[in-house]
Amino acid sequence: MHEIDIKSIDELYADIPAKYFLKKPLALPEGLSELGVKKHVEALLSKNKTCLDMPVFLGAGCWPHYVPAVVREIVQRSEFLTAYTPYQAEISQGMLQALFEYQSMICELTAMDVANCSMYDWASALGEAARMASRITRRNEILIPKIIHPERKATLHVYVEPAGINVKEVEYNRETGQISLNDLESKISKETAAVYVENPSYLGFIETHVDEISQITHAHDALFIVGVDPISLGILKPPGEYGADIVVGEGEPLGNSMNYGGPLLGIFACRDDQNMIRQMPGRIIGLTTTVDGGKHGFCMALQTREQHIRREKATSNICSNEALCAVAAAVYLALLGPNGLRELGETIMCKANYAMRLLSKIEGLKVPVFKAPHFKEFTVNFDGAGLKVREAHEALLQKGIHGGKNVSEEFPELGETALYCVTEIHTEAEIRRLAEALEEIVSAGGRKSYV
Amino acid sequence: MFRQAAWNEPIIFTLGRAGRRGHIPPEVEETVKKAVGDVYGLIPENMRRRNPPRLPELSEPEVVRHFVRLSEMNYGVDSGLYPLGSCTMKYNPKINEELAGSPKLGMVHPYQDERTVQGILEILYRLERWLAEITGMAEVCLQPAAGAHGEFLGALLIRAYHKHRGELDQRKDMLIPDSAHGTNPASAAMAGFNVVVIPSDRDGCVDVEALKAAVSEKTAGLMLTNPNTLGIFEKNIEEIAKIVHEAGGLLYYDGANLNPILCKVRPGDMGFDIVHINIHKTFSTPHGGGGPGAGPVGVKEELAKFLPVPRIVFDGERYRLDYNRPYSIGKIRSFYGNVAVLLKAYAYILSLGFEGLREVAEVSVLNANYIMHKLKNVDGLALPYDEKTPRKHECVFSAKPLKAKTGVSALNVAKRLLDYGVHAPTMYFPLIVEEALMIEPTETFEKEELDRFVEAVREICREAQTNPEKVLKAPYNTAVQRLDEVKASHPQTMALSWRMYLKKHATTKP
Numbered sequence: 032m033h034e035i036d037i038k039s040i041d042e043l044y045a046d047i048p049a050k051y052f053l054k055k056p057l058a059l060p061e062g063l064s065e066l067g068v069k070k071h072v073e074a075l076l077s078k079n080k081t082c083l084d085m086p087v088f089l090g091a092g093c094w095p096h097y098v099p100a101v102v103r104e105i106v107q108r109s110e111f112l113t114a115y116t117p118y119q120a121e122i123s124q125g126m127l128q129a130l131f132e133y134q135s136m137i138c139e140l141t142a143m144d145v146a147n148c149s150m151y152d153w154a155s156a157l158g159e160a161a162r163m164a165s166r167i168t169r170r171n172e173i174l175i176p177k178i179i180h181p182e183r184k185a186t187l188h189v190y191v192e193p194a195g196i197n198v199k200e201v202e203y204n205r206e207t208g209q210i211s212l213n214d215l216e217s218k219i220s221k222e223t224a225a226v227y228v229e230n231p232s233y234l235g236f237i238e239t240h241v242d243e244i245s246q247i248t249h250a251h252d253a254l255f256i257v258g259v260d261p262i263s264l265g266i267l268k269p270p271g272e273y274g275a276d277i278v279v280g281e282g283e284p285l286g287n288s289m290n291y292g293g294p295l296l297g298i299f300a301c302r303d304d305q306n307m308i309r310q311m312p313g314r315i316i317g318l319t320t321t322v323d324g325g326k327h328g329f330c331m332a333l334q335t336r337e338q339h340i341r342r343e344k345a346t347s348n349i350c351s352n353e354a355l356c357a358v359a360a361a362v363y364l365a366l367l368g369p370n371g372l373r374e375l376g377e378t379i380m381c382k383a384n385y386a387m388r389l390l391s392k393i394e395g396l397k398v399p400v401f402k403a404p405h406f407k408e409f410t411v412n413f414d415g416a417g418l419k420v421r422e423a424h425e426a427l428l429q430k431g432i433h434g435g436k437n438v439s440e441e442f443p444e445l446g447e448t449a450l451y452c453v454t455e456i457h458t459e460a461e462i463r464r465l466a467e468a469l470e471e472i473v474s475a476g477g478r479k480s481y482v
Numbered sequence: 483m484f485r486q487a488a489w490n491e492p493i494i495f496t497l498g499r500a501g502r503r504g505h506i507p508p509e510v511e512e513t514v515k516k517a518v519g520d521v522y523g524l525i526p527e528n529m530r531r532r533n534p535p536r537l538p539e540l541s542e543p544e545v546v547r548h549f550v551r552l553s554e555m556n557y558g559v560d561s562g563l564y565p566l567g568s569c570t571m572k573y574n575p576k577i578n579e580e581l582a583g584s585p586k587l588g589m590v591h592p593y594q595d596e597r598t599v600q601g602i603l604e605i606l607y608r609l610e611r612w613l614a615e616i617t618g619m620a621e622v623c624l625q626p627a628a629g630a631h632g633e634f635l636g637a638l639l640i641r642a643y644h645k646h647r648g649e650l651d652q653r654k655d656m657l658i659p660d661s662a663h664g665t666n667p668a669s670a671a672m673a674g675f676n677v678v679v680i681p682s683d684r685d686g687c688v689d690v691e692a693l694k695a696a697v698s699e700k701t702a703g704l705m706l707t708n709p710n711t712l713g714i715f716e717k718n719i720e721e722i723a724k725i726v727h728e729a730g731g732l733l734y735y736d737g738a739n740l741n742p743i744l745c746k747v748r749p750g751d752m753g754f755d756i757v758h759i760n761i762h763k764t765f766s767t768p769h770g771g772g773g774p775g776a777g778p779v780g781v782k783e784e785l786a787k788f789l790p791v792p793r794i795v796f797d798g799e800r801y802r803l804d805y806n807r808p809y810s811i812g813k814i815r816s817f818y819g820n821v822a823v824l825l826k827a828y829a830y831i832l833s834l835g836f837e838g839l840r841e842v843a844e845v846s847v848l849n850a851n852y853i854m855h856k857l858k859n860v861d862g863l864a865l866p867y868d869e870k871t872p873r874k875h876e877c878v879f880s881a882k883p884l885k886a887k888t889g890v891s892a893l894n895v896a897k898r899l900l901d902y903g904v905h906a907p908t909m910y911f912p913l914i915v916e917e918a919l920m921i922e923p924t925e926t927f928e929k930e931e932l933d934r935f936v937e938a939v940r941e942i943c944r945e946a947q948t949n950p951e952k953v954l955k956a957p958y959n960t961a962v963q964r965l966d967e968v969k970a971s972h973p974q975t976m977a978l979s980w981r982m983y984l985k986k987h988a989t990t991k992p
């Protein structure tokens with residue numbers, strides 16, 4: 032203060048009209064010591080019940096997977112954790128290379144050529160993909176499956192509405208859940224910018240007619256957008272091999288914790304096509320060399336697409352993204368490698384199908400609702416047991432088990448149905464406990480006791 | 483002298499050896515395996531993966547060493563001064579990391595029964611109340627994942643407001659000052675508005691006459707940063723608010739620069755209708771090399787009904803998620819926000835309290851004015867706009883005189899600063915200042931560090947006059963020297979993934 036010749040800090044605020052200054056303190060807490068903060072927050076968090084306290088069979092866009100210790104160790108390195116976006120490439124090579132490696136691994140996983148270094152989550156990535164497809168094709172309609180996560184659908188609508196893009200839903204086969212090719216044929220037109228499918232679908236089954244869907248889409252010069260759960264791609268065919276032009280997905284399963292739903296990690300990838308690459312949203316890291324050509328290095332590429340250069344003409348407004356979650360995904364994929372990812376896929380699919388088998392033996396339950404292969408999630412219908420999902424889940428909770436997501440209101444045509452998720456973290460004993468508990472609940476029967 | 487590690491670390495795909503691995507997934511119990519049999523029998527042939535993904539194959543120690551080496555070639559707030567203007571690179575308290583790393587949060591699923599997540603709901607509910615109090619808003623929504631995401635939501639709320647009043651077809655103009663962050667026009671355009679640029683006046687503030695001329699029955703709103711990107715408080719805010727409101731528009735507050743006015747003055751009291759907050763700036767959560775951050779949005783009462791679902795409500799006994807909001811715009815993402823980030827902000831506010839936050843603001847302003855004072859007489863730098871006007875969180879200098887005299891540009895100064903172990907300021911922004919260097923020291927660097935920075939800038943400007951070649955080729959002490967950014971973006975040479983690189987340069991491997 033002495034050096035800048037002021038007597039009071041107030042002088043530095045003298046240009047602000049006096050009327051705006053707070054007349055009394057705000058209703059905020061008193062400052063606490065570090066120990067005080069720790070005790071306070073831990074006391075609150077201890078009111079939560081977690082997947083460690085009880086088996087939880089929830090998925091639906093955020094899934095419980097094991098995070099290896101190495102991942103947290105690396106993302107807590109403060110050179111990564113406390114850095115900003117790598118605008119100054121020469122002093123940020125570590126982050127840039129880690130993100131380039133993330134992009135490259137996502138390309139290998141999805142069999143695409145280019146990936147950006149993250150979007151906020153799957154839902155917002157889908158919104159951006161639809162807008163990108165519309166810009167490329169100069170068309171204003173996107174076809175989506177009727178079976179889609181309602182939050183993804185809602186986000187998509189909000190993202191595309193200001194751009195004048197319409198969303199139409201394609202019917203599904205009531206037996207198999209698969210997208211109706213007939214309905215797709217009847218709805219696709221010269222207005223269609225893109226056709227979107229998810230694999231595995233929201234309700235857990237594998238969409239198997241992807242080759243036909245890709246063919247129909249491309250025959251109409253529309254783009255094919257595929258949404259994925261990347262952890263399935265050790266064993267399932269990657270979308271790049273069935274004609275996807277843009278791939279989106281949720282990267283949370285790759286080394287990130289659930290954290291009550293955020294942060295997540297939006298995956299975004301496309302083909303090596305200049306027209307597409309120039310329309311991509313988000314940050315992309317490129318491999319380059321030093322100016323003298325002597326050494327390789329990394330920097331942000333194609334910044335002329337972005338808001339800080341192009342302003343209102345940018346491909347997206349995204350600036351901060353989920354970079355550190357992307358680094359976690361890179362570390363995770365490096366740890367697993369192709370064999371680890373394949374084995375993990377087998378493990379998950381095996382356990383989920385084991386759970387399906389046990390539950391399907393319970394009289395009154397229909398498991399799964401659709402005749403189709405399922406990866407890690409599956410539907411359980413309670414109609415035959417005369418139970419509401421709500422009632423069954425209340426009874427489960429009383430037994431210290433958390434059931435799946437109630438989807439009865441989302442898809443009324445499926446009756447009283449819940450979406451269950453089983454991953455590598457669920458043990459045989461926990462799956463058996465679930466089956467036994469459901470059996471008891473169903474045989475205790477009817478609507479009597481659980482409200 | 484600063485020396486950054488330069489490992490020449492190979493790209494991970496060239497490390498390791500076939501068959502190696504760093505992690506073994508949990509085993510499947512024998513009975514389970516037997517019951518299910520071969521899982522490939524369950525997958526239709528056309529859907530099986532035939533070609534394994536070409537991921538690297540490394541042992542666990544190899545993975546750790548690779549990424550630790552990469553981290554050593556990176557620079558964060560914990561490494562040293564990071565005066566990146568408008569980014570508020572303040573220290574990130576470690577206790578917050580410890581708390582956010584708790585399995586009591588990490589292992590909680592967003593669709594769990596509300597009775598099993600009362601702790602986190604209480605934290606989020608209280609945080610909403612605190613942020614509303616700090617910004618002077620009625621309600622706050624925590625869902626946006628970043629500042630720009632918050633801006634997009636804000637623009638959508640403006641859209642919803644005008645639509646509700648039946649005026650959306652007419653109100654298509656979003657007014658944005660020429661000093662605004664690039665995200666403002668981009669967010670407005672994404673939400674379907676036409677961007678109308680308002681020039682700044684001689685004081686570096688919104689030109690009020692130009693604003694008066696620009697407003698009309700087409701005006702949807704004005705997006706304003708206050709203090710603005712020059713670090714100058716928009717002193718005519720009362721008149722600006724009046725002009726916009728009388729024209730039927732809404733006033734949007736870009737919260738990127740909230741830090742210097744924390745607990746001093748509030749956007750809500752200045753007439754703003756919507757604000758977004760950059761949690762990863764003002765509320766000290768780490769930027770993670772680009773994210774995750776969080777960009778909560780606060781609104782005045784009449785806009786609250788348009789906020790995304792669900793809203794967290796408290797009935798005096800239990801916290802609940804309320805989806806029954808008929809006027810809601812819907813969803814801008816899945817679930818409820820970047821919760822792990824928000825928890826750190828909760829802990830930050832809890833540790834500082836009202837008085838502590840006020841001190842944060844004051845010291846950040848003191849530091850910025852100290853830097854301005856110390857640099858304004860450096861030969862080669864010019865201080866645009868009145869030097870008598872105190873700056874708030876940041877100050878903007880122009881290296882135009884230096885460039886004219888020596889050929890050394892703002893970019894070169896920035897790159898040379900890296901050699902001193904100081905992160906460069908924001909360059910070439912705001913656009914209204916030529917050769918701009920935008921410096922935001924924040925409250926968490928001591929006088930000695932600020933002096934070190936000032937001395938480094940002074941030395942570089944001196945060096946530019948005596949040995950410009952040296953400055954033009956900087957940096958020297960970083961992991962790599964100047965990179966060819968053109969090559970990275972040129973269609974012939976661009977390599978945006980390892981497979982793209984291999985396709986283009988089959989012979990040389992870095």
